[in-house]
Structures are given as structure tokens and as C-alpha cells.
Amino acid sequence: METLLPIFVAAVRSGTPILYATLGEILTEKAGVMNLGLEGIMLMGALSGFAASLWGGSPLIGLAAAFAVGACLGLIHAFLSVTLGSNQVVCGLAMTMFGGGASALAGRSYIGMTIPGLDSWSIPVISKLPVIGRIFFSQDIMVYASFALVFLMMFFLHRTRPGMNLRAAGDNPKAADAMGLPVAGIRYLYTVIGAGLVALGGAYMSVVYNKFWAEGMTAGRGWIAVAMVIFAIWNPLQAALGAYLFGGVETFQLRLQAAGARVPAPLLMMLPYLMTILVLLFISAGKGHKVSLSAPAALGIPFYREERE
Amino acid sequence: MAGLKFRDVGDVPLVEMKGITKRFSGVTANRDVSFSVEAGEVHALLGENGAGKSTLMNILYGLYRPDKGQIFVQGKAREFHSPKDAIAAGIGMVHQHFMLVQTHSVWENMILGMKETPFILPRKKIQDRIAEISEQYGMQIDPSAAVWQLSTGEQQRVALLRMLYRNAKVLILDEPTAVLTPQESEKLFGTIRRMTREGHGVVFISHKLKEVMSEAGRVTVLRGGLNAGTVAASKTREEALAEMMVGRKASLGLERKPMARGDSVLEAKEIHVLGDRGIKAVNGVSLCLKRYEIFGVAGVAGNGQRELCEALSGLRPLISGEISVNGARMDRESPRSFIDEGVHYIPSDRKGTGMASGMDIVNNSILKKYWSKPVAKGFFIDWGTSADYAEEIVESFGVSVSSLSTPVRNLSGGNLQKLLMGRELSGTPNAVIVMHPTWGLDVSATHYVRDQILARRESGSAILLISEDLDELMALSDRLAVMFKGEFMDVLDNPGTVPIKEIGIMMAGGHKRPRTAASKADREASR
Numbered sequence: 001m002e003t004l005l006p007i008f009v010a011a012v013r014s015g016t017p018i019l020y021a022t023l024g025e026i027l028t029e030k031a032g033v034m035n036l037g038l039e040g041i042m043l044m045g046a047l048s049g050f051a052a053s054l055w056g057g058s059p060l061i062g063l064a065a066a067f068a069v070g071a072c073l074g075l076i077h078a079f080l081s082v083t084l085g086s087n088q089v090v091c092g093l094a095m096t097m098f099g100g101g102a103s104a105l106a107g108r109s110y111i112g113m114t115i116p117g118l119d120s121w122s123i124p125v126i127s128k129l130p131v132i133g134r135i136f137f138s139q140d141i142m143v144y145a146s147f148a149l150v151f152l153m154m155f156f157l158h159r160t161r162p163g164m165n166l167r168a169a170g171d172n173p174k175a176a177d178a179m180g181l182p183v184a185g186i187r188y189l190y191t192v193i194g195a196g197l198v199a200l201g202g203a204y205m206s207v208v209y210n211k212f213w214a215e216g217m218t219a220g221r222g223w224i225a226v227a228m229v230i231f232a233i234w235n236p237l238q239a240a241l242g243a244y245l246f247g248g249v250e251t252f253q254l255r256l257q258a259a260g261a262r263v264p265a266p267l268l269m270m271l272p273y274l275m276t277i278l279v280l281l282f283i284s285a286g287k288g289h290k291v292s293l294s295a296p297a298a299l300g301i302p303f304y305r306e307e308r309e
Numbered sequence: 310m311a312g313l314k315f316r317d318v319g320d321v322p323l324v325e326m327k328g329i330t331k332r333f334s335g336v337t338a339n340r341d342v343s344f345s346v347e348a349g350e351v352h353a354l355l356g357e358n359g360a361g362k363s364t365l366m367n368i369l370y371g372l373y374r375p376d377k378g379q380i381f382v383q384g385k386a387r388e389f390h391s392p393k394d395a396i397a398a399g400i401g402m403v404h405q406h407f408m409l410v411q412t413h414s415v416w417e418n419m420i421l422g423m424k425e426t427p428f429i430l431p432r433k434k435i436q437d438r439i440a441e442i443s444e445q446y447g448m449q450i451d452p453s454a455a456v457w458q459l460s461t462g463e464q465q466r467v468a469l470l471r472m473l474y475r476n477a478k479v480l481i482l483d484e485p486t487a488v489l490t491p492q493e494s495e496k497l498f499g500t501i502r503r504m505t506r507e508g509h510g511v512v513f514i515s516h517k518l519k520e521v522m523s524e525a526g527r528v529t530v531l532r533g534g535l536n537a538g539t540v541a542a543s544k545t546r547e548e549a550l551a552e553m554m555v556g557r558k559a560s561l562g563l564e565r566k567p568m569a570r571g572d573s574v575l576e577a578k579e580i581h582v583l584g585d586r587g588i589k590a591v592n593g594v595s596l597c598l599k600r601y602e603i604f605g606v607a608g609v610a611g612n613g614q615r616e617l618c619e620a621l622s623g624l625r626p627l628i629s630g631e632i633s634v635n636g637a638r639m640d641r642e643s644p645r646s647f648i649d650e651g652v653h654y655i656p657s658d659r660k661g662t663g664m665a666s667g668m669d670i671v672n673n674s675i676l677k678k679y680w681s682k683p684v685a686k687g688f689f690i691d692w693g694t695s696a697d698y699a700e701e702i703v704e705s706f707g708v709s710v711s712s713l714s715t716p717v718r719n720l721s722g723g724n725l726q727k728l729l730m731g732r733e734l735s736g737t738p739n740a741v742i743v744m745h746p747t748w749g750l751d752v753s754a755t756h757y758v759r760d761q762i763l764a765r766r767e768s769g770s771a772i773l774l775i776s777e778d779l780d781e782l783m784a785l786s787d788r789l790a791v792m793f794k795g796e797f798m799d800v801l802d803n804p805g806t807v808p809i810k811e812i813g814i815m816m817a818g819g820h821k822r823p824r825t826a827a828s829k830a831d832r833e834a835s836r
Contacts (some may be wrong), residue, residue: 008574020585049484081391119532129624147333159429160428160429160430161420161426161427161428161429162428163432164413164417164420164421165421165422166428167413168409168410168413168422171410171411171412171413172408172409172411174408175407175408175418176406176410176421176422177392177409178371178372178392178402178404179392179396179408179421179422179471180391180392180393180394180422181421181422181769226497241459297411297412305372305373
């Protein structure tokens with residue numbers, strides 16, 4: 001156990017960026033908008049978070065800036081997909097390319113710099129719990145915030161009025177509209193907030209996890225998050241499970257590399273991604289029906305009222 | 310929430326619409342239509358498809374905004390920007406497709422969009438209130454069930470209760486009986502009477518004359534977007550209303566010649582089929598389609614009819630059972646082999662399953678021919694031959710189109726169905742599976758389609774006809790099965806002699822008809 005414990009601790013940290021991105025995407029997709037631009041938004045979040053921490057002198061300023069930048073990108077996506085009704089897959093891909101390119105260009109001067117970043121802070125008393133205390137409660141506040149977010153989102157989606165409205169907009173916008181709900185407004189709101197969360201995931205990598213900026217540093221985690229949404233069948237708690245699983249495999253392969261395993265490093269680095277593909281295969285084979293039941297029925301379909309059948 | 314309170318406003322109608330005009334990209338859906346609803350009355354809105362009934366009511370419900378005209382609620386001019394405004398003014402609508410969120414529970418649907426609901430949903434309180442209202446109007450419902458698990462009739466009850474929950478004074482019901490069994494319709498009428506007794510005004514959209522005559526106080530007929538007249542139901546007759554609807558006298562009789570039953574073409578033995586959600590949809594159905602015969606299947610939509618059709622045309626795999634065509638086992642064969650064996654399918658989902666809606670008429674005409682001569686020339690398609698073939702269908706089935714290169718999604722419902730029928734019925738198909746052939750068609754197109762089905766019967770095709778319209782089934786079928794929860798409740802040899810009420814009971818899963826000695830003898834004789 002003692003040798004495995006550090007892996008678990010690191011797994012939670014390594015999974016946190018994906019968790020934020022997955023939660024953000026769940027929120028957006030539940031409202032009926034598909035945002036495939038996660039990778040780009042995460043990169044923009046990572047860069048703006050790093051830059052703002054550097055200039056503002058506080059990691060919290062960095063995180064706030066990242067959220068704001070993500071929200072702005074979300075606003076663009078919402079305008080394209082809700083107001084203009086364009087193809088959401090294409091918009092998302094464009095966002096990915098834009099985020100990747102723009103962050104690389106704007107981030108050139110930050111390469112090689114480091115920031116103090118966000119330190120870990122053990123929660124008094126409960127961090128002394130055996131095993132659990134080490135893994136979950138001797139981390140940093142962003143990790144704790146992500147735990148809170150998981151449960152908040154579960155509660156929000158299923159127990160509150162706005163949460164119900166959100167689900168209605170994603171499942172049957174026509175019905176939501178007929179009951180007087182502002183479908184477009186709802187979709188805007190959760191696309192913006194969702195993208196903000198996605199950017200926080202990116203910022204976690206640059207401000208908390210690595211404390212530096214590098215071009216393309218999210219290394220496909222945005223795409224992993226898109227996959228995790230399906231793995232989680234749009235359930236925040238299962239999203240945490242998926243994110244930590246990815247984090248675990250990622251950490252494990254890093255340790256193997258560090259220990260000098262005689263396996264080519266690129267092969268090891270493939271592991272977390274391979275696992276994601278396998279898990280998705282398993283899901284679609286095993287509980288395809290459950291996926292189709294949980295998926296927001298109107299996901300990715302623009303909604304206009306005066307369209308006649 | 311308090312109970313219903315109506316202001317006593319004397320003779321002022323609950324709702325009045327004056328001079329409503331609405332255009333959709335060049336098409337005038339309503340032109341200068343006036344309409345009103347009084348407290349305690351059922352006002353029927355009658356008309357053919359496309360006459361503008363739904364548009365008019367969607368305007369009253371705030372979904373569409375009129376280009377011209379005004380709406381008065383209890384004498385006060387009101388402008389509705391969205392359904393929210395209409396609901397606030399006491400107007401509720403139950404759409405044909407209910408507008409329910411399938412994955413939500415009944416109680417969640419009930420309060421959807423209600424601003425006064427607290428942030429954290431008070432589930433218990435809401436459920437109690439639902440129980441109270443359903444008691445008051447005599448509609449049983451389980452508030453915690455998920456909507457997708459409910460039957461169509463139950464879903465309609467949810468949609469109706471939802472409006473009563475919001476204290477709607479005027480209830481607009483858009484073709485509410487189209488999806489119900491006769492018994493469920495009876496129950497609904499009971500509820501409607503209860504509502505009018507309580508002082509509600511009810512707008513009843515329909516194209517079924519019988520119901521309108523028996524349930525409505527006043528009747529307004531729309532034709533081509535115009536108000537063709539408002540009359541008291543007690544002072545008119547069905548024929549007069551039909552004439553107002555169609556604008557001319559229409560003969561609608563069908564002649565089904567007696568024919569000797571021919572050889573069997575398509576046979577299914579104990580087939581079991583899964584539905585889209587992975588739940589068994591067809592549960593051990595056996596049937597045998599014979600030449601010169603129409604085999605009807607009655608039932609409320611969603612009882613496995615579509616899955617049955619898809620299984621019989623090779624589109625949906627069986628989990629067990631056998632299908633044979635002309636004596637050869639076919640249940641492991643591809644849809645194409647079914648087509649090549651002359652088994653044709655006319656689905657109810659014309660634009661989705663029946664046609665490639667973005668493609669033009671020529672392409673759609675050859676959808677089931679492009680791999681064989683003369684349309685296919687080796688690797689290539691002979692477009693000249695294809696166009697000739699499309700032309701032939703368009704001409705012989707009276708499809709009215711400006712050009713063969715029109716995408717089929719631009720065709721009207723009637724023309725689309727004619728094209729689809731033309732593609733599937735050309736030549737002499739061995740077997741034709743037809744689902745809801747007249748759904749959404751107007752009176753003359755309906756007549757045409759039924760006539761074509763009968764013509765195919767006379768030329769020797771075996772026909773499976775699935776419909777929700779009992780009158781249609783009674784008029785066309787030589788034999789009639791009643792389907793409920795994936796099973797045939799019974800197969801009637803002389804459907805014309807069975808009271809419609811009995812069929813209704815079976816449609817609702819009631820007891821199978823007791824087999825009398827006579828009907829048994831009948832059965833033996835017909836074999």
C-alpha cells in the first residue's frame with residue numbers, strides 16, 4: 001500500500017484537469033449544445049491562467065482569468081451554434097484549432113518561465129484519515145473545489161428548478177419552449193459556464209500541476225474529456241471516476257518511465273489514451289442502450305421556434 | 310395554490326381572436342380568421358390538414374406571432390410574445406406530440422417552466438398537488454413515473470394535467486383522439502365534460518366529424534387558411550360540415566370486391582424482435598400474408614407495429630422465429646434480398662425511412678432499383694432510364710411536381726406519399742407492407758391512397774396494412790389482427806361483423822374475444 005499510495009495521490013492531481021473539462025462539457029451537453037473545442041479552450045485557459053498568475057502575482061488571479069477567457073470562448077461557440085445554428089462539430093473543431101494556434105503564438109514569450117503556482121493545503125483533521133486522507137484531502141484547493149463541484153452539479157441537475165430547465169432544453173427544446181422557457185438563453189448560459197470550467201481544467205495544468213507553460217501542453221486531454229462525458233453517461237460522479245482512472249494510468253506510466261522500465265517511452269505514453277479507447281469500446285458494447293437513454297436527446301441540434309415541420 | 314377562479318364577466322368570451330393573418334415564407338396559413346371560446350363550451354376547430362388549424366391555435370398559445378389581428382382575453386387586448394404570456398393569461402395547449410420531456414418524470418414535466426416553483430424542487434408538495442388535480446378531473450397518473458415509460462394515452466393525460474396545474478382556463482387540444490383507442494377517447498371526453506362543467510373553455514381540433522358532432526357546442530371550419538364558417542353542432546349535419554371542409558361535394562366510397570384468397574407469400578412464425586431501447590417489442594407473432602388479401606393490424610401506436618413491419622421487410626433482426634417468402638427461409642437475409650423477392654415496405658416515417666429527403670425525385674425513384682438492370686449498367690447508373698422511370702411513377706400516380714430534380718423534402722405530404730406508393734407499388738409486388746398510409750393526408754389524397762391499395766389487392770399482391778384509423782382498417786381489411794404489447798390479441802376473419810367496441814377493448818389489452826363456435830367454424834372454412 002505504501003508504495004501505491006503516492007501513485008493514487010498523483011492520480012487525483014493528474015485527473016483533475018480532465019475532471020474540470022468533463023464537468024464543463026457535461027453541463028453544456030445537458031443543455032443540448034455540443035462543444036468539441038475543449039482542447040483549444042483548455043490550451044487558452046492554460047496560457048491565460050499562467051500569464052495572469054505571472055503578472056497578477058497570484059495563482060487565484062490566474063485561475064479567475066482562465067475562467068473568464070474560457071467563458072468568452074464559450075460565448076463565441078454559443079453565438080455560432082445557438083444564434084447562427086451552425087454545425088456544432090465544425091465549430092468545435094475550429095475552436096480547437098484556434099485555441100491551439102492562438103495559445104502557441106501568444107505564449108512564445110512565456111516558454112521557459114515558471115511561477116510559484118498554487119500550493120497544496122491539507123485539510124486539517126480529515127487529511128489525517130488513513131489512506132483516504134492522503135489521497136483526497138492532502139491536495140490543493142482546486143482539487144477540493146472539484147469535489148464540491150461534482151456534488152453540486154449532481155444536486156443542481158436533478159434537484160433544482162434551473163437544473164431541470166437545463167435538462168429540458170437539452171432533451172426536448174420544443175417542449176421547453178412550449179412551456180415558456182427561454183431555450184436559447186439557457187443554452188447560452190451553460191455553454192459559457194461550461195467553457196469556463198473547461199478553461200479552469202487547462203489552467204490547473206499550467207498554474208497548479210506543472211507551474212509552467214508549454215505549447216500544446218494539454219496533450220489531447222480535451223479530447224479525452226469529450227470521451228469521458230460518454231464514459232460517465234453524463235453523470236458527474238462517474239466523470240470523477242473516469243478522470244481519476246485516466247490520471248492513474250498516466251501517473252503509473254510516468255513512474256514506469258522514471259523507474260527505467262525497458263519499454264520504449266512513446267509506448268508507455270500511449271497507455272492512458274489506449275485505455276480511453278478501450279473503455280469507450282467496452283461502454284458502447286456493454287451499455288449502449290443506457291448511453292442512448294442518458295444522452296440529451298436534442299444534443300447538437302439547433303432549435304428555432306418558427307421552423308415548420 | 311388556490312383553486313380555479315373565474316371572473317364573472319357576463320357575455321364576454323374567455324378568449325377572442327379577431328382578423329388573424331399569418332404567413333410562412335410566402336404561404337398564407339391563416340387569412341383574416343376570427344374565433345372565440347366561451348366559458349363552459351367545447352368549440353371544435355375542424356379542417357383538413359394544412360387548413361391552418363394548428364397554426365391558428367399556436368398563435369393563440371403564443372408560439373407563433375400573427376402578422377395581423379388581435380387577441381382578446383376576457384375582453385382585454387393582449388399580445389403574446391411566447392407561450393409564457395399565454396399561460397399567464399390562462400391559455401393552455403396540449404399538442405399532438407404532447408411536448409413532454411421523455412426522460413423527465415411526470416412531476417418534473419408538470420412544473421416545467423413554472424417560475425413560481427422554488428429553487429430546490431419540493432417534490433412531495435408537487436406530487437400531492439398533482440394527486441389533488443387528477444382526483445378533481447378523474448385522471449389517474451403516477452407522478453413519479455418517467456414519461457417514456459407511459460403509454461400514449463397516459464402521456465396525453467400528463468400534458469392535459471400540466472395545463473390544469475397551471476390554472477389554464479382555456480384548453481386547446483390538438484387532435485387529441487388521433488392517438489387514442491376508442492375507450493381512451495371516451496375517457497377523454499368524460500374529462501372534457503368535467504372541465505366544461507367547471508367553467509373551462511375547450512378548443513377541440515379535429516378532422517373526425519363524428520366526434521365533433523357529439524362533443525362540440527360550436528364548430529368552426531377552416532379551409533385553406535380561411536374561416537369557412539362557425540355553426541352550432543346541433544344545427545348542422547356531418548355531410549354539411551364535410552362539404553365546408555373540402556369545399557365541394559366529395560364521394561368517398563370505396564369498393565372492396567370479394568376475392569378468393571390466393572397462395573401464401575410471406576409467412577412469419579413466432580417471431581420475437583427487440584425495439585430501439587433494447588426492450589422486446591414483438592413478442593411471438595405469427596402471420597401469413599396471402600395473395601388477393603389485405604391483412605390489417607389494429608393497435609395504438611407503439612405496441613410493436615413498426616418493429617413488426619421492419620422485421621417483415623428484413624430491416625430488423627429477429628431474436629427468434631422464422632420468416633419465409635414464397636416458401637424460402639429469409640430471416641437471416643439482408644433487406645435487399647427482401648426487396649429482390651418482391652417484398653416492399655411503405656413506412657409511416659416517409660421522409661426518414663421511406664425517402665432520402667435531400668435527394669431529388671429521380672434518385673428516390675430508383676432507391677430500390679439502382680443495383681439491377683436496366684437502371685444499373687455495370688458499375689454505372691443509367692440516368693436516362695432512371696429519369697424515364699421516375700417520370701412514369703410521377704405520371705401514373707399523379708404526383709404533382711414542377712420538376713424531377715426537386716428534392717423530395719419540398720413535396721407536400723400527399724405528393725410525397727404518392728411518390729412513395731408509386732415506387733413501392735409499381736410492377737406487381739409479391740407482398741406490400743404499408744404502415745399508416747393515410748396519416749396526415751387530406752380527404753382526396755386519402756381516398757387515392759386507399760384506392761391504390763385496393764387495386765394492388767386485386768392484381769394479386771399480399772398486403773399487410775397497419776393503421777391507427779379503425780374506420781380505414783374496417784373498410785380495407787379482409788382479416789384483422791389486433792396488436793397489443795407486441796402480441797396479436799386475436800385475428801378476426803370477418804372484421805366487418807365485429808363491433809368496433811370489442812376491437813377497442815383488445816387494443817387496450819382487454820380480454821381476447823371469446824371464440825364462439827360460429828367464429829371457429831368460420832376460421833376453419835377460410836383456411
